[in-house]
Amino acid sequence: MCRGLLIFCLANWAISGAEIEIKAQEKSTFPDGFLFGVATSAYQIEGSQNAKGAGETVWDRYRETDPQLFHNSSLGDRSFCDSVNKWRDDVNLLSDLGVSFYRFSIAWSRILPDGLANNVNQEGVKYYNSLIDELIAKGIRPVVTMYHYDLPMVLQNLGGWTNPYMVYYFEDYARILFTHFGDRVKHWITMNAACPGYGDEDFPPFMKDPPVAKYFCVHVTLLAHAKAYHLYDNEFRLKQKGTVGITVDGRWYEPRGFQKVNREAAERTRDFQVGMFLHPIFHPDGNYPARVMERIEKTNKQEGYMRSKLPQFSSEEVAYVQGTYDFLGLNLYTTYLVEDFNRSTEKPSYDKDLGVKISQDEKWSGSASHWLKVYPEGARKMLKWIKDTYDDFPIIISENGFSDRGELADVDRIKYLQGYLSAILEAVYEDSVDVEAYTVWSLFDNFEWVAGFSEKFGLYHVNFTDPSRKRTPKLSADWYKRVIKERRIVEVPV
Template sequence: MKFPIQNLILFWILTEASNAERYPETKAIIQELTQKYNFKFGVSSSAFQIEGAWNESGTGETMWGRYTIDYPERIPDHSNAHVACDSYHNLERDINMLKFLGVKFYRFSISWARLLPSPILHDGVSQEALKYYHNLIDQLKANNITPILELFHYDMPKSVSDLGGWTNAKIIKYFVHFARIVFDNFAHKVDIWVTINQSDNTCTLHYGSDLFPPVIDESGVAVYLCIRNMLLAHARVYHLYKNKYNLKNKGIMGIITKLDWYDPTTNSTEDLEFIKTFRKMMYGIYSDPIFSEGGDYPEIVKETVAKKSKQQGFHVSRLELLTKDEVKYIRNTSDFFGLSYYTRVRIYKNPVEEKTNLEPQLEFKVKVPSFFDDMNYYVASRDPTWKPTEISRIMDSPEGLKNILLYIKHAYNNPKVFILENGCGTLHDTLYNDGCIEYFKGHLNAIYDAVVNEGCNIHAYGMWGLMDNFEWESGYTHRFGLFHTNFSDEKRSTKPKATAYFVKEILDAK
């Protein structure tokens, strides 16, 4: 019987990779980072994307769960996360995958609606959910894998969303109530916490576009309400943890921001000045209030939004300012800079410039007024020297990650950085994702350069993601997992991809 040459190559990779060193250079830099810089490597996931069991344990309905039911046509494969990877029933499988990789930490999130079926200031905790999360944490620790527990990752109870979600200041109380219950049950077991994942994406995508739940498009007002409430909720939870639950001062807590690296379309003096201002605005509105020396939103953001609001006929700025007490309360409420990085993007200054060769995913209309117009965020075609991955919006350009790390170092006095999300996906269902190995190799080299040669204070690197899962608006059409998930199998069996063997080798997992 004859086999296609691709199958023979794949067979060799998947059977021999664990016995033969294919990546000695990457392994060497990993060993140096681990031994000399106490660097930790891990992998990430999120509850909605992997857990499934959407109607078990008394779980309440969620914002994203309802969205996939009401708007199936907006998901390319018309799928949902009702079962997803069924991690809720496959704890042993998930732990075995982590052991196979040899990672030192696992970042995961708790489902707010699963733990609190009645989430609005109600104390009715699901005992089944508690049992699941306790078992997960206990199994991680038993296998020397540090749990990094995340409170919020995009999804929320539908009842909270229906009241305005992050645009309603009441969510601060609701979120603190949820966090208190999580701390009451898990603070004695978990020492590393994340309050909110990708605060920027949460606000700009969910409240600045009608393409994501809760399906509103009030970008020029709603995004700023979201940012403000999210910063205050994060700070409240941080202070609660530090004052009541971290009495032995062993635990740390942070927030994650997704930062793409932005480049201008030319190297003209005008474009270079524009991109410098743009980065200060786009990065600073989320990070300056927490990490800058003086706190608060960047002055350029406050001035720009106030000026545009007046021109557009608003009586007051669409950006509600933080009070002096709020600025002080929010500043320094993170023990590390949580970073999510995937790609670099080119933007141009003039919105009337001709857009050529745009990737379909990057083409969107900028409304006026809107957050995107305020930021002057107009996407240009990618630089022809950048190498796209199969997911065309993600460039394999590690220099972008190094640039971000240097920016954080210089803008925020070289804080401790945890890279908790960096990933590469495919558009087809395969075990052979060798192109993603090249992506990871390049980005690990960039991290090494930033740490060893540039003195960046980076302590952790987490890949996205553990296994193929429900990738939000892309459904199951984008495959980012280190492990392949068989979604046709009722048990959701998994197999290591080429990238899983790559990680296993460079981390020297036995």
């Protein structure tokens, strides 16, 4: 990444008004080599889950058996955006936007309908080959996420991400992807690492109990990521010359007030929510954050467990996971306020171990998602915290987006993106954070997980009642197109 714009003359203390204005303009301009893209995930846009040889996912199963857990998502057909058939149209939209790259995910169950590597679905391979070839023909880099929450149901039946053998199943899956697509895909994200649905009731598989589920998922996820990274390093990198990273959720956790106990609670929350994924990979010491291990050890004793709820890395595993990155993908959306909260009388849980109360400032602007409040300053703080805690390495903002009800004149989305882009550039220029790319979530309105179609994140509106799933550009699509073309944060349209 070119650093020419990051060098400022600190010796020039006398700056005129005109020079201040020029500096302000520079700080709204993106550095040379900075890349712009958009993102989607396979399950949310492709549709046709039962077509072209795809197998059942955990989402298919729970939407069928427990539709009351989803916001009207069990109604109507399930073709969603029908991107599995409209991929050429979608690539044309990407080309018109002028993006440098497209971050999309591959559906594990469309490649391996049974989850395991003994049955490769050639129809699925053909679909992704066609999409990748079309992107490259249009000058758009494919950035591929191997796993984005849509686990094959046959693997969930074996325990999903609590099963240690998932490490090997994921390695097999990664080998097939590298083999079939790695000659053209040069940027791989192993997974969206977050473990939703393990330790909570917000996502399938809705595995709130036992309280170890979240910790098992984190542990197995990290080892699976490391397996895929080393596989690429040992067998594919020399010939394919690509990069491999992981994406984590970068929500910022701010203390509510200035009390020391709340500052400590916010630090603890960052370690639990973000550091558990980052520390083993990016910290020079490896392993989980000390605060996390100490806190869980304390609650283990109080609750009478014979062994830690958090699986322990062996010294060999610490070394194996440590350093398994070429870049970090960071999903930036929102900020939470944190207070210390005594949960000692509660039954064992991840929340009890964390011991905080989380909220948001009622003064922050809202969105169509109850959890997404607008606080751009949190994005800069998260980026600086990562740099200060884990040193310097390339970061791509792998998701950043705003939800509304699908209006075409989506000025609130533009204001949100504008504010977060400004905060990201402040992190680049003021804090010297190595942010190399930015990705809007999402290309178009889609199936928004348990929220169904009630929340819309797209730059393009999708008419879900139209059999052709017509795409219509919103005001934000035109705005982002200008940002990419002019390489600066442009004004909000009047």
